[in-house]
Amino acid sequence: MKSSNPTVLLRPRTTQDKSSTEIPAMIRNSLWLTITFAMLALSPLCRAQSPGVQTTREPTKTTLVTGLPGFKDDSTGSLVVEKGNLQFVQSKNAIEIPVPSIIDVVTGSDTQRVIRGKVGTVSMFGPYGSGRFLSLFRSNLDTLTIQYRDGDGGLHGVIFTMGVGKAELLKQQLIAQGARTTITTESSVRHKMSKPSEATEQNP
Amino acid sequence: MRNLFRAAILACLVSPMCLGGSVSRDQKKASQARPTGIEVEMVQFDEIKLPTEFQVAIYENLIRQLQENGRFENVYRDGDRNATEHPDTIVLHCTVTGFKQGSERARQVTTVAGATSMIVHCRFTDANGRALLERDIQGKVRFFGGNLKATYDFAKKAAGVAREVSIEQSPRTASL
Numbered sequence: 001m002k003s004s005n006p007t008v009l010l011r012p013r014t015t016q017d018k019s020s021t022e023i024p025a026m027i028r029n030s031l032w033l034t035i036t037f038a039m040l041a042l043s044p045l046c047r048a049q050s051p052g053v054q055t056t057r058e059p060t061k062t063t064l065v066t067g068l069p070g071f072k073d074d075s076t077g078s079l080v081v082e083k084g085n086l087q088f089v090q091s092k093n094a095i096e097i098p099v100p101s102i103i104d105v106v107t108g109s110d111t112q113r114v115i116r117g118k119v120g121t122v123s124m125f126g127p128y129g130s131g132r133f134l135s136l137f138r139s140n141l142d143t144l145t146i147q148y149r150d151g152d153g154g155l156h157g158v159i160f161t162m163g164v165g166k167a168e169l170l171k172q173q174l175i176a177q178g179a180r181t182t183i184t185t186e187s188s189v190r191h192k193m194s195k196p197s198e199a200t201e202q203n204p
Numbered sequence: 205m206r207n208l209f210r211a212a213i214l215a216c217l218v219s220p221m222c223l224g225g226s227v228s229r230d231q232k233k234a235s236q237a238r239p240t241g242i243e244v245e246m247v248q249f250d251e252i253k254l255p256t257e258f259q260v261a262i263y264e265n266l267i268r269q270l271q272e273n274g275r276f277e278n279v280y281r282d283g284d285r286n287a288t289e290h291p292d293t294i295v296l297h298c299t300v301t302g303f304k305q306g307s308e309r310a311r312q313v314t315t316v317a318g319a320t321s322m323i324v325h326c327r328f329t330d331a332n333g334r335a336l337l338e339r340d341i342q343g344k345v346r347f348f349g350g351n352l353k354a355t356y357d358f359a360k361k362a363a364g365v366a367r368e369v370s371i372e373q374s375p376r377t378a379s380l
Contacts, residue, residue: 065257065352067264106256110350111309124312135312145256154281155246157260159352
């Protein structure tokens with residue numbers, strides 16, 4: 001039995017065809033090479049852009065532990081660093097803290113029970129120690145502690161909790177916009193180091 | 205007749221003493237005035253390692269408890285310029301001298317382990333820096349709540365102690 005596929009039969013192999021396939025392959029290879037070089041050349045620029053200078057202003061979902069006037073403890077809301085202000089927005093209320101008035105930003109970590117709220121409280125009294133067993137399941141949290149001075153010079157302290165890894169990003173955004181910190185991070189050191197070099201560049 | 209005479213003499217002797225006592229008590233009351241305002245300074249810690257969130261939570265809870273207490277008309281924060289306008293404002297200095305961070309997980313699982321406790325030395329001074337009252341106050345959380353609840357426990361006790369503070373004024377001021 002012969003093959004019944006007509007397309008295979010209509011495409012005879014020639015030397016001319018072989019060379020014609022080699023040329024696009026060369027172009028393709030050279031194109032890949034160019035892209036690779038371009039990416040390598042641009043990679044230092046990508047590294048130079050520190051996360052502190054990121055322009056993403058997505059609100060971070062947070063829980064206020066204590067400290068903000070006009071808000072109840074353990075109220076949830078979102079934090080945004082925008083136009084030199086740290087905004088905490090709840091459903092109806094909102095408060096703005098000017099970033100230059102922030103004298104200390106510190107991040108930390110904590111844990112909380114996975115099953116919490118009313119269900120969590122009820123589950124604490126579960127039979128045969130099941131409540132205690134459920135307390136073993138905990139999720140990690142980041143804490144963001146801020147100290148700032150109001151218009152009269154009075155010192156305020158605020159504590160927020162948020163998802164893992166978000167506090168450090170917020171801290172870097174705040175430092176980039178002029179907030180101060182007592183515990184320096186790698187990025188803030190880099191930011192500080194970049195400032196004098198900019199100053200020297202400006203000097204004649 | 206003799207008894208009446210004796211009673212009259214006794215009354216003459218006793219009445220000045222009673223009057224004198226009440227006068228001296230009034231003078232004492234007048235010399236001890238109640239401060240109308242309190243300035244809370246930021247919590248300090250020397251030899252121990254205290255996480256910043258605890259430092260801030262102590263400070264904020266202390267201010268809230270003093271405001272809710274109602275003992276003071278004005279509660280000023282650290283560095284508030286309005287505090288200097290009132291000379292009868294007292295200052296509260298807090299220094300954490302002992303701190304043991306427990307574990308909420310250990311508390312919930314075992315009930316007996318994982319307590320968080322702290323000892324804070326509280327010093328109330330007048331505007332001139334003269335000490336009025338000094339006391340060590342403990343804050344702890346043993347069963348329910350997060351570690352920061354120990355700061356609430358301390359603040360509540362400290363606000364209670366603040367009620368005892370009174371300014372001893374100079375006799376000249378007291379007489380006025």
